Amino acid sequence: MDLKDKLVSSFLAFENNVDVEHPVHDIRSEAIKNFELKGFPDRKQEAWKYTSLNSLQKIDFSIFPKGINALEYKDVKQYFLHEIDTYKIVFIDGVYSSFLSETTHDGVDICLMSAALSKPMYKQIIDVYFNAVASKDESLTTLNTAFSKEGAYIYIPKNKMPKKPIEILHFATGNEAALLLQPRNLIIAEENAELQIIERHQSLTSNEVLTNSVTEIFAAKNAIVDYYKVQNDVDNASLIDNTYISQKSNSVVKVHTFSFGGKLTRNNLNYYQNGEYIDSTMKGVTILGEKQHVDHHTLVHHREPNCESHQDYKGIYGEKSMGVFNGKIIVDKIAQKTNAFQQNNNILISDKATINTKPQLEIFADDVKCSHGCTIGQLDEEALFYLQTRGIPKKEAAALLMYAFANNVLASVRIPELKMRINKLIANKLGVQLGFDL
């Protein structure tokens, strides 16, 4: 049985374990119909031209993990931003780990999707927001919607700000030979609310893991959301990240995506602007080697006047790695005075590495500022020579230049300890001691 058939037929079993009377279940039922109709995307579709899911579909993934697995904090501490105090929502093989988590209901709700879907007190919010911005016809999103049951639920009321950043961590223990995970996150920041989230998916063995994640983010007027995605997983872990963001006037939502690992990673990052004076910012650093594959697909839909979007993605590709950047910007006719900037700069450090980069601008308004630029290059020989004349060997000089190239994306990271971590990951990934403390 192929993966699609297995998933569709598993839906009946899934229904035995959820409240089919809940209105969300109607959404699930619709979603599985859509997935059954469409199946997995293939490379004939423009959006999947450079990323194939064929080999993943041949793997016999477990859809429902068998046992409840535990982890010792000391064994996974390194994956947390343990330098500072954080709220933590932690899942092990898709199951919530209360032992490793630190949730709260103190003025804000930082807890679980399963709770939000089952407790009456959350029903009103779920009715309004659940699946409100996520696509109803993109097949992988609807696959996630069909099986949506667990994930992070974060609700920050008007004028509130959690005391500390929130970490969402997903561990895979390898207890299953191959595991499919489908976390579903809902994040709501009401007027003037502010929050910071760090998300990470981490497999702890070499067994296959495929995560198909959907995150919906709603930022009301003046809300500020910082979302950091740390993608540094092991060789046999693949991730399809579908993030949908709906913004109201004067809100600022920044998503930073740091892609350093994993087998196949696809980031579908979609912004919808539903107000004026909105700032939508997407930044990415991608550093790949071996046969790793990362595909960034961004969409910003400017639907109101006087808004901004900023995209800055930097990539460094070595060995046989492959990168894709596709940045789509739609400016509706009504969205005058839009400022949309997009930048994608890439360095190829191996003859066998590949990058496919494509800006896609659809502009229907006439008074807008839109700019885009893609570059693909090697390291600047003059800059290398400069460093060498100071006595820095070529290899270290190259690393220093790549570090500098990636570094300026980090300027907007607002958690200093995270910035330090990412700096170190970049240095490690480039494989060279830089001779000074970052």
Next chain:
Amino acid sequence: MLKVNNLHAGVEGNEILNGINLEVKAGEVHAIMGPNGSGKSTLASVIAGKEEFEITEGNIELNGVDLKDTSPEERAHKGIFLSFQYPVEIPGVSVTNFMKTAINESRKARGLEDMPANQMLKLIREKSELLEIDRKFLSRSLNEGFSGGEKKRNEIFQMAMLEPKLAILDETDSGLDIDALRIVANGVNKLKSKDNAIIVITHYQRLLEYIVPDFVHVLHDGKIVKSGTKELALELEEKGYDWLKNESVV
């Protein structure tokens, strides 16, 4: 210290240097002048080991050792320093951290341990005072957003930190106002000793009023067409380069 013997060099078959002979002894300051495109910067880059240039004839010796097949970093470890006309910007790496990396790489090449932090700080303080460099400047990203003057001053600061045996200053005066020029020149003069040598590459005589050369060479079409003492620089300032170009044709 430095001996350039019948040096022919170029890029992809285009010869830029056509047989340069030059000897620089310890304690000397040499100025290399010449019109645009005469090969001044190429000569500087070739001495510093830029791989883009191919040496087709002749050689370069440092203290009697042929520098053939010696990488730019190895030349730096042997004491050659090149101050760039257009220093490169390195965002995210502070001036201080860059200097630490450069100094410790040189020490590593000589089999020494990293310089202790307190010693490094002392050295940085001492040398930054010499170039009248503000503390805040040292924590800024290397050359990023620096003015022309700041970049050049930073180049000489790096020279002061690395204490080279042979320093080549390529158009260090370009982009400097008179105050900055004085500070840079003072710095260079204080670094001058009987054990090191300096080659000043410049288009104009102006810098040579502050850094007084022992010898002046005029480069034209990749060849030294005239050598003399500091008076030659004044003569060039007065007459331009054309009379020398004609001379070289004869």
